[in-house]
Amino acid sequence: MRLFSWKGVFATAVGLFLSAAVFAQSEDTVIVRTLDESRVVATAKPSSTLQTTLVQAVDHSDIERLGMHELFEAVRSFAGVNIRDYGGIGGIKTVSIRSLGSQHTAVSYDGLAISNVQSGQVDLSRFSLDNIEQVSLSIGQSDNIFQTARLFASAGALEIKTVRPQFDDAPVNIAMKMRFASFGTYNPYLMYQQRLGRKWAMSINGDWLTSKGEYPFVQQNGSATTTLIRKNGDVNNVRGDVNLYGDFGRKGTLTLKGNYYYSERGLPGSVVLYNEDARERLWDRNAFAQARYEVSLGEKWALQSSLKYSYAWNRYMDFNEKYAGGQVEDLYTQHEYYGSVATRYQLSEKIHFTLAEDLFLNTLDSSIPECPFPSRWTSLTALAGQYKDARLTLTGSLLGTMTSEKVKTGTAAPSRQRLSPALSLSYKIFSDRNIRVRVSYKNVYRIPTFNDLYYNRVGNVNLKPERASQYNLGVTWSGQAVVIDYANISVDGYYNRVKDKIVAIPTLFIWKMMNMGEVAIAGTDINLSATKRFGSDMELILSGNYSYQYAVNVSDPESKTYKHQIPYTPRHSGNVNLSWINRWVNVGYLLTMVGDRYALPQNIEANRIDGYAEHTFSFNRTFEFWGIDLRLQAEVINLTDCMYDVIQYYPMPGRNYRLTIQIKF
């Protein structure tokens, strides 16, 4: 394994240069001091047992002690999710909640949804965890009803919250990281936070990730086994945030945020037997700017308003003699203009109502033939109410969706109006025991994406929206048990039904998007966590989950795939996370287990993909000297060198290593 190359040396040099520059600058002006790790955690993790629906979260300290680095690593540790991972650092990663499909998952970044009206799904590989304070996933309607209407509009929401700066005496916080990983991967990161007077603070952070992405994998072809190297998987990413925070006391808070992401990557493609030629490339450029203002208006009223502009550009190329001119180039540009206002009215101590109105305009330009240049106005209105006392929490909401669409050529999809309700409750059965029962229902409505409607030859403007119903029944418990200091358990059973599922149906020579599918999903998610302290400086933290998903195609009783498990959905999956905190070297252990899946709708041996178990160990220690925190962290990922595919013929890397050096002051 080659860990060093000129690129890496260069990256290291850049990292060191930045560090040196920052050191030189800060020595005089900044009182360098240690930063207590726990101080960084500003937002309380949502309790997994008090909610009326399943909410799972990891925060900054979980991320650090378990050695997670990319966003998908955190999401993967949740129950009830399937991640589609095309392998390697550059491989696209999307998340589907309880088999509903990734288009039913909303992803928000500091409170505002990240959109992709072209494909309807967000690539998680765009986010690292370096600047993340908390990642939470709510399935169904969360109890946080004072939010944008968009977060009411999907089956589940993955919410990403970035670190907000906190200052003690010094007006500046600085963190630098340099990460080295297998397969020629280098990743320098820099964060700078500064207090600007009494009301303002700013922060800037960014990282550069470069990787050759060449990793060995084992190809099984009948009885022959060959070790090959994954080719054309190089990655070059730059990502960063700029934030400005204003706190005006009773006059509210203002957050301004700019985010930029650029990526160039090779697409290794699926492994094709007898043919190793892979030349596809993908470029992405995403940027957004958002402003968010929150204020309390007296005792009863509160207001949140947000504005956001986002830009997404991507370019796909492939090179082959069979194309006109020997290459194909597709360009796509999306713009979104988004505004949201939400207000909360506190009727009494136990009851509050919220009303949120979101309005956004999405456009798509593309170089593909016959692109109709669609644009869509969407209005979402969410009215919600909540009753909460010591024993009962009752949350209800009603979402109104209206869309209106235009195209420059051809026919536009019709305008749509729809109301979708959600209702959930949690009840503490005994007043003296922390046992709660929760029940919830949510109806969601997925509007076809621009690809579904307009993609050349495949798109179909006659599509109806996809409808999904979610029912959940669960029991939770939390408390102390015998030798365990703190434990909580939740068991949820659910039933989902997806109707008018939008699927690509082949019709002799061309594929067409159709409302053909119906999927029935029944499953269970079991979550468990426990903490045990030993003395003053030792702690064991265990969390684990198990998911069962029976997700079958019930579209057509005549078909050979009727009641077959839908593709890429394991019946059984689970995770175990264990960390041992001590005075020497903290140890984290992550185990991900996924059962057999099928690559295609027919559950036959030829389509079966073997299950797998991936073990990751992480070790870290923080040294404090001269008022500086130096943290060394190392991970062994896929310790057993398990060769597996998440997506068939997209092999995942075997055993690999990551080393991170971090300085904070």
Add this chain to the structure above:
Amino acid sequence: MKKTFLLTAMICASILFVSCEKEPNIDPEVPEATTGVFVLNSGNFGSNDASLAQYNPDTKVVTYGVFQSVNGQKLGDTAQDMLIYGSKMYIAVYNSGVIFVTDRSGKILKEIKEEGRSPRYFTTYKGNVFVTYYEGYLAKIDTTSLSVMASVKVGDNPEQVKAANGKLYVANSGGMHYPNYGKTVSVVNPAVMAVTKTLSVVDNPANIEVDSKGDVYLVSLGNYADILGTLQKIDSQTDVVTTVSNLPVSFITMGLNDKIYFVSSQYDASWNLIADYYVYDALTETVTGKFITDGTSVSGPYSITADPVTGNVYLGTSDYVSTGDMYIFSANGVLINKFDTGGINPIGCYFVTNK
């Protein structure tokens, strides 16, 4: 001088003879019969699940995964065409970019791999095998050395090729050049491997058959929108192209007695495919009527091939996600049998006879 010429001619002839495929034993006492049917499953693009099944028309038993069980390795990704010629079989695996040459049991004799080229369809002419490559080439394969001996640039994304009147007709689909599909057929002189003429045809030509008179029948698939699939005839004497039927045509096969069986399909307003099956008599040059006469309904047609001995018609169906079905009809449209092909997208049947 004359002697030298004669000698040279003899050497040439013997080389030609050597390079020709040895004919299997022809015993005039035994009537010709179909002894086995290979079914080629194209598989799902990107899934490396191309496969070969074998159907015994006497016992009606199907054997699955023939290629893999004989060779211990998979056929690859997206099988496109197969040819049984003499004692050998040729299988073109498009996305794997390989032609497997096997014996009649399916055992690999040779892999023909041309760098950066993806094989599509075969034909034979005067002891040679010809293959189209989707990158725009027609290649000539020597059946003894089993390697490409000559290659010629034709149009974009060629599909099928057939010989008539001493010429090879290549359908240049331009399938990768959407929305500018190909509109030509290349006429190639097989001896020198040079394009002698380029004929204008309806958009997206793909499928070719030749009748006993030497007329070339060509299906152009159109643009899947306003230009429908069109059946055309090329007179191989004059190379004049004429449209022969107003029915939208998707694909054709040549059966016994110059009967052409064809699949006609159209989309309805909600993009459902409506398919029907017809017979065209190439001698009288008329559509004689619908093919299926016993009321059997067949949806999702994917391939049509005819047994050259019995005249039975094999109609393959696919929903593109699950294993296909093969319907066997007699030449006059009565269902004989139906079986699961064991793979996705059965692209054709290839017949082994005792001759």
